[in-house]
Amino acid sequence: MLINILTLFPAMFSGPFDDSIIKRARLSGHLTINLVNIRDFSTNKHHTVDDTPYGGGAGMVMGPEPIFRAVEQVRRQASSPGRLIYMSPAGRVLTQPLVRQLAQEEHLIILCGHYEGIDERVREVLVDEEISIGDYVLTGGELPAMVLVDAVARFVPGVLGKQDSAQEESFSDGLLEYPHYTRPRSFRGLEVPEVLLSGHHENIRLWRRRQSLLRTLAARPELLKEASLTAEDKKILRRVLEEIQQVLDGT
Ligand code: 4HQ
Secondary structure, eight states: OEEEEEESOGGGGHHHHSSHHHHHHHHHTSOEEEEEEGGGGOOSTTOOOEEOOTTOOSSOEEOHHHHHHHHHHHHHHSSSOOEEEEEEEEEEEOOHHHHHHHTTOSEEEEEOOBTTOBOHHHHHHTOSEEEESSSSOOSBSHHHHHHHHHHHHTTSTTSSOGGGOGGGSGGGGTSOOOOOOOSOSEETTEEOOGGGGSOOHHHHHHHHHHHHHHHHHHHOHHHHHHSOOOHHHHHHHHHHHHHHHHHHHTO
């Protein structure tokens, strides 16, 4: 997958994209991330990229020319035009289904705005989709772009080992993860649940599923309503309900 990131602050991406799984994905060629400095496409004497807003008001607006030129160059250099995403609190909120959908694209162009944002003509002509990472205001689209790339990369074939393929986990089936433990078995008096030491794979699977269901019910009940529950899940939940009923009955 090819991801071109258009930004005024390419150095911001150094840490997150140069370590761990994203680093490995880049080195192996599963993921190509190009950081494109919008300032390099300014044609004026001092290479400025922002200007005061027409109509007055606070702050600065990123002008259209360097952004258009940067997008045109990126598109000339790629074999496909790419889907252009603008990071903005006005966009569709990023969710796992949207992440999955974006991972199907062969080429993404992510535009990061700074200051008050971009000239409206960029949005009109170039932007295919606006995406928000949540309902709060940041100083720029760079951190949101990093979040989007990290989430999307997990669905690019080859990026994760098949051990932890993105398909079979928590948010993918709409439930929260079950609790994880590793050695030691006893840590400062805190014990690993017995079932996990039993070697009884079916009991372990059922315990984990129950934990996922209970955690989701307790922490994010709205997710449980949307989750696609299996007949087994409903059986587990009915058992939980019986256990609660017994507590209430004092039995
Ligand atoms: N901004 N999700 C303002 C965001 C944001 C978000 C990005 C702040 C764009 C100009 N982007 N700039 N939340 O707060 O994506």
